[in-house]
Amino acid sequence: MFQTRSLLKTVTSAFFIATLSHAALFPESLNISIQSENMMHTLKWRPLQEACCTVNYTVQYQGEFEYMQNDSWLIEHSCYEIVQTECDLTLALSSDSDYNIRVAARCDDSTLWTQLPNTFNRRDTVLLVPNMDVTPRGRQIEVNFSELQKHISINLHIWKKGDEHKAISKEITDKKSHHDAWLGGGTYCLKADAILDIINKTTSTDTHCVLIQEPLRLIPLYVGVAVALTLAVALILGLITPRFSLWLRKSMHNKEPLPNALIGWPKSVPIFSSKVLLEPTHSVLLLDPSEEQHRTSEMKATCDDERG
Ligand SMILES: *[C@@H]1O[C@H](CO)[C@@H](O)[C@H](O)[C@H]1NC(C)=O
Ligand SMILES: *[C@@H]1O[C@H](CO)[C@@H](O)[C@H](O)[C@H]1NC(C)=O
Ligand SMILES: *[C@@H]1O[C@H](CO)[C@@H](O)[C@H](O)[C@H]1NC(C)=O
Ligand SMILES: *[C@@H]1O[C@H](CO)[C@@H](O)[C@H](O)[C@H]1NC(C)=O
Ligand SMILES: *[C@@H]1O[C@H](CO)[C@@H](O)[C@H](O)[C@H]1NC(C)=O
Numbered sequence: 001m002f003q004t005r006s007l008l009k010t011v012t013s014a015f016f017i018a019t020l021s022h023a024a025l026f027p028e029s030l031n032i033s034i035q036s037e038n039m040m041h042t043l044k045w046r047p048l049q050e051a052c053c054t055v056n057y058t059v060q061y062q063g064e065f066e067y068m069q070n071d072s073w074l075i076e077h078s079c080y081e082i083v084q085t086e087c088d089l090t091l092a093l094s095s096d097s098d099y100n101i102r103v104a105a106r107c108d109d110s111t112l113w114t115q116l117p118n119t120f121n122r123r124d125t126v127l128l129v130p131n132m133d134v135t136p137r138g139r140q141i142e143v144n145f146s147e148l149q150k151h152i153s154i155n156l157h158i159w160k161k162g163d164e165h166k167a168i169s170k171e172i173t174d175k176k177s178h179h180d181a182w183l184g185g186g187t188y189c190l191k192a193d194a195i196l197d198i199i200n201k202t203t204s205t206d207t208h209c210v211l212i213q214e215p216l217r218l219i220p221l222y223v224g225v226a227v228a229l230t231l232a233v234a235l236i237l238g239l240i241t242p243r244f245s246l247w248l249r250k251s252m253h254n255k256e257p258l259p260n261a262l263i264g265w266p267k268s269v270p271i272f273s274s275k276v277l278l279e280p281t282h283s284v285l286l287l288d289p290s291e292e293q294h295r296t297s298e299m300k301a302t303c304d305d306e307r308g
Pocket of ligand 5: 200
């Protein structure tokens with residue numbers, strides 16, 4: 001019904017223009033068109049070719065509601081008697097409704113009404129493919145979007161080349177974002193979907209692939225150094241341990257009875273040193289100046305014995 005009415009209106013305005021045209025005024029229409037991308041709607045028209053002292057334009061619209069009520073038109077106040085030949089109708093046409101749109105061109109005392117041939121609905125908007133830049137940054141992938149809009153959500157899919165079925169998806173909230181190459185070096189591919197939930201439209205970027213270099217061998221280097229150090233420590237301990245345990249065993253089992261003179265000594269004094277101390281002490285204790293001659297000859301005999 002609305003479409004029929006719209007057609008009627010178009011015919012009516014065409015008749016109106018024809019009438020004016022017959023009167024040698026306004027020989028042409030304004031050739032109105034609407035461009036709508038990403039839910040932003042801009043009405044454009046061709047400037048009036050007539051020679052007027054003053055010319056200006058006013059934009060009006062009506063949704064289904066206004067039409068049903070009493071066929072009234074609403075004025076877009078930001079486009080009232082303007083001299084420019086375009087008008088931003090983003091806010092005016094934000095409901096899910098079929099709108100009729102018309103422009104009044106005022107030339108001195110005359111007014112030319114031109115209506116958009118078809119109704120416009122926000123569902124007609126064109127969802128643009130997001131402009132995405134992908135750059136490798138070390139172990140990460142930097143992704144730039146030239147523009148993000150609140151009402152359009154962006155889902156980024158990343159996968160290692162050949163594994164698209166294992167792609168991970170992330171919702172993008174910042175123009176610039178960084179993503180880990182979680183499977184090490186290789187070629188990663190990215191694709192973004194722009195989703196306009198309000199009218200259930202989706203569009204996708206091309207697939208961008210980037211080569212991520214094998215990560216620098218910093219971590220393996222640290223691990224290598226740690227392993228080498230551990231081995232060195234183990235080796236040293238391995239060399240020391242038999243000697244150490246031997247020494248420990250000797251100390252534990254060498255439990256000869258101590259001479260009286262040493263009984264009071266601290267237990268911690270190593271036992272082998274007692275032998276060193278014992279012998280000279282023994283000799284000195286037996287030494288008697290009167291027996292020096294005897295002892296000397298005795299020692300001499302011992303020496304002779306050893307020599308013989
Ligand atoms: C009317 O506008 C459309 C789109 O803006 C354009 O392609 C077409 O050439 C225009 N027609 C005239 C007669 O100016
Ligand atoms: C149309 O209806 C609206 C609201 O009911 C009213 O404000 C407006 O004056 C009416 N317009 C005409 C042309 O009757
Ligand atoms: C628009 O044009 C009409 C007729 O030429 C004139 O009366 C009116 O003052 C103009 N409006 C503005 C804002 O210039
Ligand atoms: C990404 O954006 C930043 C600034 O936000 C810019 O410096 C950088 O060059 C951009 N990268 C690409 C590949 O466009
Ligand atoms: C959105 O569109 C898809 C296909 O384009 C369709 O399968 C789905 O049912 C739609 N959802 C709604 C809520 O309209």
